[in-house]
Amino acid sequence: MGSTMTAKILAKASGRDQVRPGDAVLVKIDLLTCVDAGPFIDELRARDLKVWDPERIIFCFDHIFQPDWMPIRAEIEHPRIKEFAREQGIPPQNIYDVGRNGISHQIPVEQGWAVPGAVCLGVDTQSSTMGAVNCFAMPVLNGSEPILITGDIWMIVPECVRIDLTGDLPRGVNGKDVVYRLIADLGESVQGKVIEFSGPGVGSLPIDVRLAIANGSVQIGALTIIFPADDHLIDYISPRARSAFNAVAADDEAEYAATYDVDLSTLARLIAGPHEIDLVRRVDELAGLDVTAAYIGSCSSGRLDDLALAADVLRGRKVHPSVRLVVTPISADTHRDAARDGILQDLLDAGATVTQPGCGACYKGNLSPLKLGSGERCISTSVETLRGRMGSMDAEILLANAAVVAASAIEGRVADPGPYLARQVELQA
Template sequence: MSKTLTEKLLAKASGKVAVSVGDVVTAKIDLISISDGFRDDWIVENGLKPWDPKKVVFSFDHFTPPAKERVIRWWGDAEDSRRFAADLGVPKENIYDVGRHGLSHQVPAEEGWVLPGTFYLAGDTQGATMGALNCFAIAGLFSTWPALATGEIWMVVPESVRIILTGEMPKGILGKDIYFRLLQDLQGRADSRVLEFGGPGLRSLPIDVRMGVANGSNHIGAMTSVFEADQKLLDYVRPRARGPFETVTPDQDAEYAASYEYDLSTFEPLVSGPGDISKIQPLSEVSGTTIQAAYIGSCSGGRMEDLKLAAEILDGRKISPDVRLVVTPISSKVLRDANENGVLQALVRAGATVTSPGCGACDAGNMSPLRLADGETCITASVENYPGRMGSSQAKIYAANAAVVAASALAGEITDPRDYLG
């Protein structure tokens, strides 16, 4: 019987010849990724250890730099996270502390931990991001802790929704626009299912963009997203892979719960909000909305492709004096690369403030110069836009791609980036 990507990946993870939708499987975990602040001292107090400490990666992202005192009282500080990782026996190489830090679903990809054909579990809600690398990646949240002890997790094989991409992605479009379009179209149709991406249109999507799409899986309602492997993925993975891997391909006549085809050339910038990520609208409907703050960063909009496009728009120009623009690279590696290729200089010359890598202003508990005040309006490339997420609950937050954010920072109002890209 023909199988989907999901069925093949879960058969491989559970050591079975084949599995089908509805089967209960126990999947062996290839890697668990944990963020700073996300810990369970009960594990250490009761003498429990990870099934394999070498398959656990800690990434410092939410509280680097340290959060305000009120957040530290609840989550602890960076030193608590270092101590927790050490008590678990996690090798120092696997702990991405300050200077190597970044988002917990970005660093493992950059550093070659996450490989095609593997099963990945993350403590963070956006763990599905890694599915862009042809692996099965899910957010474990608090089920991460029992899985940490056993190295496995049981689950019911979910249905899959096939997403076929054709055409070529236009300039000014990023992963956020693709996932917003899917969020708009598939509400209620993808719940607890897996989105499987394929088709000739994949060729025009950089890995960064694919990760930006997969990052939105939980908002769409999907369990995760999985992308087919192609040459672009192999070119990304091979130079950094920490071990052998084998890509997984769906059978051509596999059965799906639903199938949708999208021509990438028809995509346009979309905007979400304010205050509700599922409120998607064309950019034209909110163009001209005055803003006081703009943010490029977090797990949804701080990768190199995001920063490069923003820098292209900002290069040689100055942001509006009425707007503060903050940029937070997704990882230390992206920060270094942006410094070396001139992207960082273009952003700073335009008037942006560049901060330490990590989640940055995306969470009100983090230290960021962006923090929103009552009555302010912000355009952000980050992952969430509900009231209070980035400061005052009386502020309005619109979400869009990094190019829209950059163009809006120049104009002082929500603006179409294609006006600057030609």
């Protein structure tokens, strides 16, 4: 019997020739990526404990920039993390502060920490994002102290579900729409399992889109998501990889708990919410619904492809006077690339406010000028549509892709970006 990508990665990381679903294994990890909060610091100091490998731990300053947000304040927590890093011998370059910063599961990918075949854990719910680069990536939110000290984690090898992709995504449909389609279609069938993608459609997806899809595992209900390695991924990883790597492929005879087929060319632009992530509808079903706020950013968006897509919609147009549009690049490198390519100028000319990189308005505790008041409705590319997530408990959050958010910001109501994108194609022809 053959092995899945998941089984191969976990077998190698646990020193075994082969593992099967249900096996208990002690897995040696390759990377632990942390946000800019260190709840484990006091525990390690009190017991005079050292991290297992200072070279394999990174901190990404992405959440805590709001100086008056209690109980964690940047002016206290950021220096505390840097002091802890010095005590532990964690190199300064492993601390991604302002100017180098970005979201804690984006930085490992674009800076070459996450590589094919690796085991990468993150102290954030969306750490599965890294699985886009053919590694096993998983969040560890509680009990991270033993992992920090030993560098390994006990796991039960999970079952896997395979999704075979064919076709190409239509213009203006991206990774967020794939996630919402899977949320609507799969229900609880992938709960606690790993989704492994395969099929010729994978090759049509840019790396930014793969990252957006892998980011959605928690919302879909899966343990994590893994993409296969192809030439496009190897070309992306090779110049930035910080360690040697071996790409992992599933065996032809690998067994899966279930297999699904998805034709990317049939997918439409979708909206999730409000309040419930599994309330998924086509954009045209909600078209005309008034919005007062719009947000493009967070770890499920805010990448260069997202910003470019929004700029294509907004170029030469203006944000509606009743809407405030905020854009937060996912990382400092993305911010610079968007500036270099003229994307930021298009967004600014349209009336958007572009903020420093990070999590931004995705959660009300983060630094962002966008805080929702009572009765407001926001259309956002962010992760969650929960009440109170972006401000008032009486506000509504609709989730959509960057093109839908941009079109809605122009019209002051939920709008399909199709006509705007078609016009851009005409102008470029």
